[in-house]
Amino acid sequence: MITPAALQKGDTVAIVATARKYTDNNLKPAIDLLHSWGLEVVIGKSIGLDNNQLAGTDEQRTADFQTQLDNPNIKAIWCVKGGYGTVRIIDALDFTQFKQNPKWIVGFSDITVLHNHLNTLGYKTIHGIMPVTAPRATAEAKETLRKALFHEPLRHEISSDPMNRIGKAKGELVGGNLSILYSLFGSPSAIDCDDKILFIEDLDEYLYHIDRMMMNLKRNGCLESIKGIVVGSMTKMKDNDIPWGKNAVQIIEDVTKKYNIPVIYNFPAGHIQDNRALVLGSTVSIEVTPVKSTLKFEN
Numbered sequence: 039m040i041t042p043a044a045l046q047k048g049d050t051v052a053i054v055a056t057a058r059k060y061t062d063n064n065l066k067p068a069i070d071l072l073h074s075w076g077l078e079v080v081i082g083k084s085i086g087l088d089n090n091q092l093a094g095t096d097e098q099r100t101a102d103f104q105t106q107l108d109n110p111n112i113k114a115i116w117c118v119k120g121g122y123g124t125v126r127i128i129d130a131l132d133f134t135q136f137k138q139n140p141k142w143i144v145g146f147s148d149i150t151v152l153h154n155h156l157n158t159l160g161y162k163t164i165h166g167i168m169p170v171t172a173p174r175a176t177a178e179a180k181e182t183l184r185k186a187l188f189h190e191p192l193r194h195e196i197s198s199d200p201m202n203r204i205g206k207a208k209g210e211l212v213g214g215n216l217s218i219l220y221s222l223f224g225s226p227s228a229i230d231c232d233d234k235i236l237f238i239e240d241l242d243e244y245l246y247h248i249d250r251m252m253m254n255l256k257r258n259g260c261l262e263s264i265k266g267i268v269v270g271s272m273t274k275m276k277d278n279d280i281p282w283g284k285n286a287v288q289i290i291e292d293v294t295k296k297y298n299i300p301v302i303y304n305f306p307a308g309h310i311q312d313n314r315a316l317v318l319g320s321t322v323s324i325e326v327t328p329v330k331s332t333l334k335f336e337n
Contacts, residue, residue, distance in 0.1 A: 050112055052082055194334075
């Protein structure tokens with residue numbers, strides 16, 4: 039996997055919208071954060087555009103993202119928010135210049151489309167906080183993003199969850215938002231799960247949807263070939279009038295219990311304030327003990 043260059047003080051980061059619109063005109067906390075790291079900021083033309091739910095038309099969002107991809111002076115692209123819409127532009131993007139001058143693509147949620155697509159092309163990306171979530175992000179979430187951007191050593195250690203499955207594993211870290219992963223199977227942007235460590239998280243889904251998506255991963259062979267699973271936040275899950283009978287974590291455990299692999303539950307990443315950065319595409323080692331869980335980036 040190709041690693042984009044480490045950011046240096048004085049480098050420029052572009053903030054763009056690939057999905058839902060951002061018309062609040064309150065990017066100051068995110069801009070101040072980048073400035074505190076010694077970085078400059080460019081605001082993309084998609085910021086402030088309003089096309090129903092989306093940040094302008096598909097053509098406008100594509101053009102803005104393409105401009106930042108092709109500009110050699112832009113060293114990272116920070117997607118402002120998720121929601122939905124990135125999949126509508128992914129096939130129109132040309133990564134020719136990006137391949138000659140790789141740069142960090144940063145975000146989570148709907149940005150999983152970009153994470154997975156770039157993974158298939160052989161490039162690392164950063165799953166982490168976005169400008170819209172920066173004001174309420176924990177200090178740890180912000181600091182881990184800075185470390186990832188500047189290529190500083192990154193290691194996450196947390197207390198063990200009672201649901202965890204004990205063990206050790208090493209492999210390439212892939213994944214992101216479960217709903218997006220599920221939607222990309224069968225497309226050119228679908229990840230290869232073979233010998234990987236799979237990270238998943240989700241928001242605002244019905245519990246039976248979680249079961250359906252996990253069954254899809256199983257039937258696609260993804261769960262058969264992975265070395266370990268890291269489960270982030272499963273936030274604001276919903277149920278029907280007739281309950282499904284299991285919560286999200288129990289659903290994941292039920293579908294994956296036949297596989298002899300380590301599993302970390304309640305990992306601090308996803309739609310929560312403590313959304314710590316993950317460098318997708320990196321080789322990581324995970325160790326799960328009864329006391330603690332560790333995720334260490336090897337490269």
